[in-house]
Amino acid sequence: MSTPNDPSAPAAPPKPIRLAPIVTLDAKFFWDGADKGEFLGEQCADCNKLRFPPRPMCPHCHSVKRNEVKLSGRGTVYTWIQPRHPAPFGFKEPPIVATIELEEGYRLVSNLYDIALEDVKQGMPVEVFFAPTMGNHQVPVFRPRAK
Amino acid sequence: MARTFREAAIAGIGATEFSKASGRSELQLAAECSKAALDDAGIHPSDVDGMITFTIDNSDEIGLCRCLGVKDLAYTARIPGGGAAAVATIYQAMALVNAGLCNTVLVWRAMNERSQYRFGQPHTQNLGPQAGNGTGSLLWCMPFGAQTPATWESLAAQRYMQQYGVTNEDLGRVAVAQRKYAATNPAAWFYGKPITLEEHQSSKWIVEPILRLLDCCQESDGGVAIVITSLERAKDLRQKPVRIVGACQSIPYNVEVISNYYHADLSMMPEAEGTAKRLYAQTGMKPTDMQAAMIYDAFTPQVLKQMEGFGFCKRGEAKDFVKSGQIDIDGILPVNTHGGLIGEAYIHGMNSIAEGVRQVRGTAVNQVKKVERVLVSSGMAGAIFEKV
Ligand SMILES: [Zn+2]
Numbered sequence: 129m130s131t132p133n134d135p136s137a138p139a140a141p142p143k144p145i146r147l148a149p150i151v152t153l154d155a156k157f158f159w160d161g162a163d164k165g166e167f168l169g170e171q172c173a174d175c176n177k178l179r180f181p182p183r184p185m186c187p188h189c190h191s192v193k194r195n196e197v198k199l200s201g202r203g204t205v206y207t208w209i210q211p212r213h214p215a216p217f218g219f220k221e222p223p224i225v226a227t228i229e230l231e232e233g234y235r236l237v238s239n240l241y242d243i244a245l246e247d248v249k250q251g252m253p254v255e256v257f258f259a260p261t262m263g264n265h266q267v268p269v270f271r272p273r274a275k
Numbered sequence: 276m277a278r279t280f281r282e283a284a285i286a287g288i289g290a291t292e293f294s295k296a297s298g299r300s301e302l303q304l305a306a307e308c309s310k311a312a313l314d315d316a317g318i319h320p321s322d323v324d325g326m327i328t329f330t331i332d333n334s335d336e337i338g339l340c341r342c343l344g345v346k347d348l349a350y351t352a353r354i355p356g357g358g359a360a361a362v363a364t365i366y367q368a369m370a371l372v373n374a375g376l377c378n379t380v381l382v383w384r385a386m387n388e389r390s391q392y393r394f395g396q397p398h399t400q401n402l403g404p405q406a407g408n409g410t411g412s413l414l415w416c417m418p419f420g421a422q423t424p425a426t427w428e429s430l431a432a433q434r435y436m437q438q439y440g441v442t443n444e445d446l447g448r449v450a451v452a453q454r455k456y457a458a459t460n461p462a463a464w465f466y467g468k469p470i471t472l473e474e475h476q477s478s479k480w481i482v483e484p485i486l487r488l489l490d491c492c493q494e495s496d497g498g499v500a501i502v503i504t505s506l507e508r509a510k511d512l513r514q515k516p517v518r519i520v521g522a523c524q525s526i527p528y529n530v531e532v533i534s535n536y537y538h539a540d541l542s543m544m545p546e547a548e549g550t551a552k553r554l555y556a557q558t559g560m561k562p563t564d565m566q567a568a569m570i571y572d573a574f575t576p577q578v579l580k581q582m583e584g585f586g587f588c589k590r591g592e593a594k595d596f597v598k599s600g601q602i603d604i605d606g607i608l609p610v611n612t613h614g615g616l617i618g619e620a621y622i623h624g625m626n627s628i629a630e631g632v633r634q635v636r637g638t639a640v641n642q643v644k645k646v647e648r649v650l651v652s653s654g655m656a657g658a659i660f661e662k663v
Contacts, residue, residue: 216420
């Protein structure tokens with residue numbers, strides 16, 4: 129695996145133009161995981177409930193102890209749109225932006241690939257993969273999967 | 276001063292012109308609209324003792340005090356949540372007067388939101404974790420190309436539209452109704468410029484397949500100010516007092532201002548339903564007690580969702596209510612009779628609050644007949660204004 133600033137890294141395809149994630153201390157685990165191709169969730173270490181967006185305290189039992197857990201990467205499409213005007217930064221063509229309902233029971237915003245806007249259906253099964261960003265980071269994105 | 280409960284009223288409203296290039300500073304706009312509102316009330320500017328604005332207003336309280344000559348400011352507060360919380364400024368002003376803490380509360384919002392910066396363009400600057408913006412999760416949208424208010428709105432609106440079979444044409448009827456009001460309002464940017472549904476349907480997609488250009492509010496330069504005092508004092512001032520019967524806010528668990536994707540069911544608005552429930556409980560009133568409503572219309576779906584959230588229609592039925600002309604001037608519930616943020620100007624919802632005041636006073640250019648009460652909503656805050 130190539131790392132940032134590694135002079136021996138093989139020449140990469142065209143430089144990614146997608147905006148890098150904004151990394152906060154409470155969500156650093158998520159983006160560190162994404163950099164390694166891992167799709168992680170935050171789980172309370174005391175009552176085992178998952179939560180998103182990440183936060184320093186469990187709203188159920190108020191524990192500040194947390195575990196990072198690997199998520200299945202499977203979910204379904206909840207809503208989807210295509211920003212047309214103005215064109216979003218970081219894309220050659222406007223992407224499909226979607227809210228994905230994860231198998232683990234919460235939603236997040238991401239992109240849908242390998243499908244045309246008019247073919248997307250609510251509840252369509254999708255799976256995670258990773259897309260590169262500026263600054264040698266990665267973000268989780270989704271594509272259709274067989275049921 | 277003695278701290279006894281006092282009823283609150285709106286005594287003055289003021290505004291600058293609404294434009295796309297004001298040619299002066301935001302502080303000047305703030306000072307001009309504040310002076311206009313105080314003049315409207317007949318209160319000397321030096322008497323202001325409370326000031327409330329939005330967290331994201333760029334003018335400083337002390338800067339504005341130095342313009343107005345405010346001699347002793349007793350209270351300041353700023354409301355987070357952008358336009359969604361606009362009516363919460365009135366809520367706080369009411370509470371201050373009720374509590375006997377202030378006599379003259381000035382609420383203002385002034386911005387060069389077209390000529391100096393543009394809310395409608397991608398918000399890729401300054402979107403790290405900042406308290407006070409009111410929405411915490413925009414950073415979970417940025418790398419995915421959801422970078423404008425229109426995209427954030429659309430990602431939630433689609434669920435509502437799918438659930439109830441609302442089409443973009445249904446949204447278009449909201450825009451047509453509001454532009455009709457704006458067309459006869461000389462203060463509106465779109466004065467004399469009504470639109471047809473066909474023009475709406477041929478306007479370009481901003482976010483496909485949810486919002487077209489004509490579904491979106493404007494970007495505007497301008498300022499609006501409102502003066503709140505006790506009802507008793509307001510009766511002796513220059514204008515007919517507008518009683519604030521009640522006002523409140525509701526931010527249910529897991530609700531955000533615009534990147535609002537984390538609560539259970541995106542086909543409804545828990546914040547509007549929560550505000551409505553609290554407001555009706557506080558006032559003992561119900562939707563049929565209102566003769567008009569001013570509803571925060573950053574985008575057309577907001578109008579339908581809030582009409583349902585406040586109980587003017589059952590869930591999913593607002594589109595038919597609009598289609599049958601019920602938000603027009605002679606309908607059951609005229610809505611955004613100044614043209615709204617779509618037709619008049621986008622002063623972050625404050626110009627719609629001012630229109631609510633004019634309707635109760637009986638001085639609106641598109642005056643609704645026999646107005647006793649008006650509901651004003653900005654999604655997660657609401658208020659009821661009443662004729663005295
Ligand atoms: Zn817990």
